Amino acid sequence: MSTTGPSGEDIPLEGIRMSRSETFWKKPNLPWGFCIYRCSFKDNAAWHKMLQLIQQHVQKSVELSLPPGEERTGLLEAHDLVIYDKLENFNGATSHEVRDRFNDWVEQLPKVVDTSETLERLIREHSERKNQTVRPQYGFGARFNFALFVDDICLESLVHMDMPVVKILYKQWGNLSPEERNYKIDPDWHDGTTEDEEEDVGWMYMSVIDYVDTYDLSKI
Numbered sequence: 001m002s003t004t005g006p007s008g009e010d011i012p013l014e015g016i017r018m019s020r021s022e023t024f025w026k027k028p029n030l031p032w033g034f035c036i037y038r039c040s041f042k043d044n045a046a047w048h049k050m051l052q053l054i055q056q057h058v059q060k061s062v063e064l065s066l067p068p069g070e071e072r073t074g075l076l077e078a079h080d081l082v083i084y085d086k087l088e089n090f091n092g093a094t095s096h097e098v099r100d101r102f103n104d105w106v107e108q109l110p111k112v113v114d115t116s117e118t119l120e121r122l123i124r125e126h127s128e129r130k131n132q133t134v135r136p137q138y139g140f141g142a143r144f145n146f147a148l149f150v151d152d153i154c155l156e157s158l159v160h161m162d163m164p165v166v167k168i169l170y171k172q173w174g175n176l177s178p179e180e181r182n183y184k185i186d187p188d189w190h191d192g193t194t195e196d197e198e199e200d201v202g203w204m205y206m207s208v209i210d211y212v213d214t215y216d217l218s219k220i
Contacts, residue, residue, distance in 0.1 A: 012065040013075065015216035019141035020078065031080035033058075034142070034215065035105055036166070037149040038085035039093045046155040047085070053164060053208050054081060061212035095149065095169050095203045102147040102171055142218035145171045148206070168214065169203035 011017075020030050036054075038047055058079055066072040084090060084101065093101075148166045157164040206214055 013062070013212070013216050015142070015218065016075065016212075019143065029078070030143075031078050032075075032141075032143060032215065033080045033082065034168075034211070035082040035084065035102060035147045037090055037093065037098045037101065037147065038083075039090050039098065039149050039151045040155050041087050041091050042152065043155055046158050047150065049158055050150055050155065050164065050166070050208070051081070051083070053158075054166075054211055057209050057211055061209075065212075093149070095167070098147065098149045099169055099171065099202070102169070106144050106171065142215045146214075146218055147171065149203075163207040163209055165205045165207050167203050168206040 016032050019032055021028060036051075040047070058081075059076060062072060062076055062079075066075065082105070089101070090098070146168055148168050150166050154164070154166050
């Protein structure tokens, strides 16, 4: 994926480049890539096939976007798919439970900011906001705001769909209380309580071939 620069030139993978660039509050040359959570343990072969497809499409997408050279090599080497696949932790996990775990992982924010003073400032600015939904990690790009998870339906898509899918959730959607999570899902949908196709449930399906484009365009 490319965007257009101020002078009209195409800038391939600008979002990924920006997420790794040095800023006044973030360390340079950070890894990029989503966290992915395994929530179905019925088929090991399918799970590993899904991971393989993701890695293959990452390589293909980057190679199609950038010419051979140090930048392409560096971007491929910097890709880091963070995998969580312990049965005792994630078997049958819902999107809400995955978001809980992802929130825990995102607490590694001190490893990303340039100084402890920056971290203190971000936390202080967040605490001063009236809207407490958006967390300090909001400005740190796709890696700290979106996560992937794979359930039975996703693994079955390897067999039944030409382009297999995973589920991608948004961290800043917010957390539901245990009572709020105990809702009855509408029988015609995979999540949600209504028949409204526009209902926001905090996640959506994403084709594995769109991994790089989705990450690149998520320039929060």
